[in-house]
Amino acid sequence: MIEQQTRGEQLAALRKIKIPSAKHRGRTVSGSMCKMVLRIIDDRAGHQGCFASQATIAEEVGCSVATVSRAVSVLTSMDLITIERPNPYSPNHHHINWTAVFQCVAACQDDDGTKPTQIWPEANPDLAPSQDALGTEPRSSWPEAMGNAPSIATSNAPTNRPDEWAEVVAEMFRWGLKSAAVAVDAARQSGWSIELVRELFIEAGGNREPQRWEPGQLANWLTGKTPPPFGEHEAAQRAANRIDGPAKREASEVRESVRRDGQSRGVPEFIIEGLTFRKLAAAGLDRFATDAEQAAAVRLDELDRERSKNTSHTVNARSDSAPTAIDEPQNRERATAGHTGRQTQDAGNQPRVRTPTSSVFQRIPPGNRGTRAFDRKRAELFDVLAD
Numbered sequence: 001m002i003e004q005q006t007r008g009e010q011l012a013a014l015r016k017i018k019i020p021s022a023k024h025r026g027r028t029v030s031g032s033m034c035k036m037v038l039r040i041i042d043d044r045a046g047h048q049g050c051f052a053s054q055a056t057i058a059e060e061v062g063c064s065v066a067t068v069s070r071a072v073s074v075l076t077s078m079d080l081i082t083i084e085r086p087n088p089y090s091p092n093h094h095h096i097n098w099t100a101v102f103q104c105v106a107a108c109q110d111d112d113g114t115k116p117t118q119i120w121p122e123a124n125p126d127l128a129p130s131q132d133a134l135g136t137e138p139r140s141s142w143p144e145a146m147g148n149a150p151s152i153a154t155s156n157a158p159t160n161r162p163d164e165w166a167e168v169v170a171e172m173f174r175w176g177l178k179s180a181a182v183a184v185d186a187a188r189q190s191g192w193s194i195e196l197v198r199e200l201f202i203e204a205g206g207n208r209e210p211q212r213w214e215p216g217q218l219a220n221w222l223t224g225k226t227p228p229p230f231g232e233h234e235a236a237q238r239a240a241n242r243i244d245g246p247a248k249r250e251a252s253e254v255r256e257s258v259r260r261d262g263q264s265r266g267v268p269e270f271i272i273e274g275l276t277f278r279k280l281a282a283a284g285l286d287r288f289a290t291d292a293e294q295a296a297a298v299r300l301d302e303l304d305r306e307r308s309k310n311t312s313h314t315v316n317a318r319s320d321s322a323p324t325a326i327d328e329p330q331n332r333e334r335a336t337a338g339h340t341g342r343q344t345q346d347a348g349n350q351p352r353v354r355t356p357t358s359s360v361f362q363r364i365p366p367g368n369r370g371t372r373a374f375d376r377k378r379a380e381l382f383d384v385l386a387d
Contacts, residue, residue, distance in 0.1 A: 007182070013101050014039050018108045019078070024070045036061050037071040038080060041094045043216035053091060080104070164194055172201065172218075183222035190224065192232075199235040200228055251288040254279050274300035 019031035019038075040060050044052045058068045072094075075081045079100045084093040169184050177183070187197050204218035220226040230238075258276045273296035277289050281297075289297075 009102075010042070010098060013098075013105045014042055016108070017101060017105050019074075019080075019104070022074045022077075024073050027070060029067070029070045029074050033061070033063065033067060034071045034074050037068055038075060038096070041081060042096055045094075045096065052094075078104075168194060168197055168201070177218060183219045186224065187222040192222075193235070195239055196228075196232050196235040197222065199230070199238050202238075203229060247285060248288060250283070251280060251285045254283060254285065270296040270299055273297075 014035075017035060017038075019034045021031045022029055022034075037057060040052070040057050044056075054065050054068045054072065058065045061068065072081070072083070076083060079097055082095045082097060084095065085091075086093070165184060165188065172184070184197065200221050201218060204221070217226075221228045255276050258272060258279060273290075273293045277286065277293040277297035278300075280286050280289050280293070
């Protein structure tokens with residue numbers, strides 16, 4: 001595949017390039033140091049270049065930041081790398097100029113009398129068969145292939161893989177991992193699942209900020225150069241947690257809302273758990289309910305059924321009983337005999353007009369709310385209460 005050969009040529013060029021020592025501001029910078037910094041930049045290069053700071057590069061190389069700064073200046077002066085900074089707040093973007101790298105390698109090989117790393121044979125029109133007979137397109141020269149490599153690497157994924165694996169490879173290409181096809185093939189041959197490859201891609205910084213993207217580390221994991229940080233079981237758990245994460249957070253919010261409710265204060269714990277299960281079921285989150293919440297919901301349903309039965313029996317008993325009427329005589333006569341033999345009548349003998357209770361407890365009309373109206377209403381209330 002062209003993109004694999006292109007990446008292989010790049011790695012071979014980085015291995016065979018010879019950078020002479022140079023001076024920068026009176027200090028000598030060795031060629032080996034410049035070559036090491038160049039390889040670190042390539043190892044950390046993503047889709048938009050290398051975002052690693054000089055302090056990070058110095059830590060990996062094992063030298064001071066000033067030495068890395070001088071090496072970067074030498075590489076820039078030789079046009080082997082370019083530095084871009086989109087805005088004052090973003091880090092420097094280091095890009096490797098592969099054309100200059102291959103020219104430097106070719107110059108070194110010409111001086112040594114050796115052949116280039118790879119030369120595309122030129123077709124002889126007299127000896128070569130026609131393209132119609134071969135059914136293939138003519139092969140481009142080595143510089144043209146190098147110029148077309150980025151577009152080929154970022155366009156079509158390999159077609160000899162299953163669709164799901166092809167999607168993973170295409171996603172890695174979009175994130176700047178040019179050796180994704182080789183790495184994914186190595187992972188498949190090792191028997192790794194696609195879920196593990198995806199989780200390792202995310203762990204290496206995929207789908208996150210470009211500063212955290214480490215394509216070289218991902219390639220080392222997939223090809224087996226370094227052991228991965230986790231295995232198949234943890235990868236499956238991570239995938240499940242990422243899918244169910246928002247739903248679990250929503251279920252936790254439902255539980256907190258039930259306990260924050262003022263009506264749950266002083267209520268037994270099983271009632272709170274039962275209400276929590278009902279709210280989770282209403283929101284379609286009952287799969288996240290605990291065993292205690294499910295048992296409490298069953299207990300609440302039983303209590304509701306018993307309460308409904310008791311309420312129906314009480315209503316039926318009240319409907320069967322007849323109302324009792326208390327008849328009190330409006331006029332009662334009580335005679336008492338005195339020592340003188342005279343018969344006197346009690347005060348209850350006198351007829352008394354009772355004020356209807358319904359009219360007593362009515363409100364005073366708005367237009368007649370004076371002092372006399374209140375006094376009259378007060379007298380009527382006292383009269384009714386006295387009876």
